[in-house]
Amino acid sequence: MTGQHATYTPAATWFTAPEPLSHSLLESCTRDMAGLLCGTKRKKQVSDLHEEGKNAINSPLQPSSIDIHPEDTMLEEKAERSMIDPTSKEDPKFKELLRVLIDWINNELEEDRIIVKDLEEDLYDGQVLQKLFEKLSGCKLNVAEVTQSEIGQKQKLQTVLEAVNELLRPNGWSIEWSVDSIHCKNLISIVYLLVGLAMHFQAPIRLPEHVSVQLVVVKKREGLLQSSHITKELTTTTEMMMGRFERDAFDTLLDHAPDKLSVVKKSLITFVNKHLNKLNLEVTELETQFADGVYLVLLMGLLEDYFVPLHNFFLTPETFEQKVLNVSFAFELMQDGGLKKPKARPEDVVNLNLKSTLRVLYNLFTNYKNVE
Numbered sequence: 001m002t003g004q005h006a007t008y009t010p011a012a013t014w015f016t017a018p019e020p021l022s023h024s025l026l027e028s029c030t031r032d033m034a035g036l037l038c039g040t041k042r043k044k045q046v047s048d049l050h051e052e053g054k055n056a057i058n059s060p061l062q063p064s065s066i067d068i069h070p071e072d073t074m075l076e077e078k079a080e081r082s083m084i085d086p087t088s089k090e091d092p093k094f095k096e097l098l099r100v101l102i103d104w105i106n107n108e109l110e111e112d113r114i115i116v117k118d119l120e121e122d123l124y125d126g127q128v129l130q131k132l133f134e135k136l137s138g139c140k141l142n143v144a145e146v147t148q149s150e151i152g153q154k155q156k157l158q159t160v161l162e163a164v165n166e167l168l169r170p171n172g173w174s175i176e177w178s179v180d181s182i183h184c185k186n187l188i189s190i191v192y193l194l195v196g197l198a199m200h201f202q203a204p205i206r207l208p209e210h211v212s213v214q215l216v217v218v219k220k221r222e223g224l225l226q227s228s229h230i231t232k233e234l235t236t237t238t239e240m241m242m243g244r245f246e247r248d249a250f251d252t253l254l255d256h257a258p259d260k261l262s263v264v265k266k267s268l269i270t271f272v273n274k275h276l277n278k279l280n281l282e283v284t285e286l287e288t289q290f291a292d293g294v295y296l297v298l299l300m301g302l303l304e305d306y307f308v309p310l311h312n313f314f315l316t317p318e319t320f321e322q323k324v325l326n327v328s329f330a331f332e333l334m335q336d337g338g339l340k341k342p343k344a345r346p347e348d349v350v351n352l353n354l355k356s357t358l359r360v361l362y363n364l365f366t367n368y369k370n371v372e
Contacts, residue, residue, distance in 0.1 A: 080219040084187060085229065088213035096208045097234065101194045104205045108135050119194075120185040126156035129182075129193075133160055136201045137167070154179050161193075168196050188215065191234055204328065206347050211235045268361045271369065275302040286361065287354045292317045293326025293346075296360070300333040303368045308333070323350045339367055 088094060098119060105116045109131055116122045123129055130141055141163060143156045157179045165175055173196050181189035198205060211234045219226050265286055272283050276299060283289045290296055294315060301308040313329050314322040327346035335341055342363060344356035 077220055077223070080217055081184075082186070082188070082215045082217045082230075085214035085216050088215075091211075091213070093208045093211045094213055094234075097191065097211050100205050100207060101191065101198070104198060104203055105132055105194075108132060119190050120187050123190055124183055124185045125153040126160050126182070129160050130156060132197070133163060136197060137163070139163070150183075154183055157182055164193065164197065168200055173200075188213065188232060188234070195235060202341075202343070202345050204324070204346060207235050209235055209237050264358070264362075268358070268365055271365045272299060272361065275299060275371075278302060287352050287357050290357055290361070291350050291352050292323045293328075293330055293349070296330035296349075297326060297333065299364070300330055300337070303364065303371055304333070304337050320350060334364070337367075339363060 102116050102119065105128065106114070109116075109128070112131055112135075114128060114131060116128060126143075130143060134140055141159055143159045144152060161177065161179060161182070169175060174192075176192035177186075177189035182193070195207065197203075198207065213232050213234065215230050215232050217228050217230055219228075268286060269283055272295070276283060276295065279298060279302070281295065281298070283295065293313065294317070297308055297313050313326050317323045317326055324346045327349045331342050331346065340363075342360050344353070344359050348356035349360060
């Protein structure tokens with residue numbers, strides 16, 4: 001009740017204290033209790049050891065504790081499917097790879113007002129893949145614009161993937177995708193496909209290198225599902241992946257005649273300095289002094305005999321992005337001058353990739369060696 005305090009009876013008045021145990025009886029009880037506890041502990045240790053041994057023997061035979069999709073239980077006998085191990089999905093490099101690919105697609109398809117947020121959900125029906133391939137290749141595919149049915153979606157995918165495979169297979173790219181795997185939203189198949197397209201069309205992006213994932217492979221044997229882990233490498237180094245598409249004289253030079261590299265570099269340095277000296281500029285290191293794109297832009301102006309307005313590029317670039325923009329601008333000037341699009345990527349030149357820089361400069365040397 002308000003304003004009053006409850007009164008509690010001391011616990012001591014509720015029970016009658018027992019008589020003290022005699023010294024001998026107390027010792028006897030203590031010994032018996034200790035024995036009982038030790039016996040229980042020994043039994044538990046033996047039990048734990050037995051369980052640990054049993055787990056060690058059986059664990060290789062047991063499937064991993066992963067989430068089995070409902071469709072896995074519908075597998076036919078001896079059939080199998082794979083999925084990404086949940087821990088690999090959280091790998092920072094894998095997440096970065098997905099982000100770079102998504103940003104690349106969205107930049108390419110910005111004019112079509114297509115926004116991709118999830119590779120699995122947005123690419124499985126072939127609609128975005130069709131638009132991306134057409135934008136990159138400049139070829140129009142003969143497919144229906146919108147397909148709602150599963151049959152129609154797979155037919156579109158079939159047409160798109162046949163066109164993709166015709167481009168990538170001759171260059172040694174391993175075809176790690178299929179109509180069914182893409183339509184079933186297999187993320188690894190989708191990523192493999194996008195990496196192949198990005199490398200083939202020299203996308204202006206930086207793919208994280210050495211990205212690997214753990215796959216859980218689920219198989220059906222004698223009516224039971226079994227699982228195992230395998231490692232899949234999604235990217236290697238940029239140079240190795242680009243090498244599938246471009247093997248030229250510089251590959252042969254660097255791989256088989258590195259002793260002649262100094263001769264080639266000396267010839268190119270003489271060529272570029274012949275023109276840059278007109279602006280009181282001089283190059284001594286090819287791979288470093290062209291990395292920010294400034295000398296490339298100025299060199300193109302000298303070779304084509306025009307002045308490049310300074311506001312068109314960064315004269316003192318500070319960030320990676322500014323350097324890439326400079327090199328990209330120089331590439332545009334090269335194409336305006338009638339040269340083919342350089343095989344190297346702007347990012348590779350900025351990253352001090354010697355082979356890429358040599359390719360660009362040698363292309364200039366070949367076309368402008370007689371220009372005074």
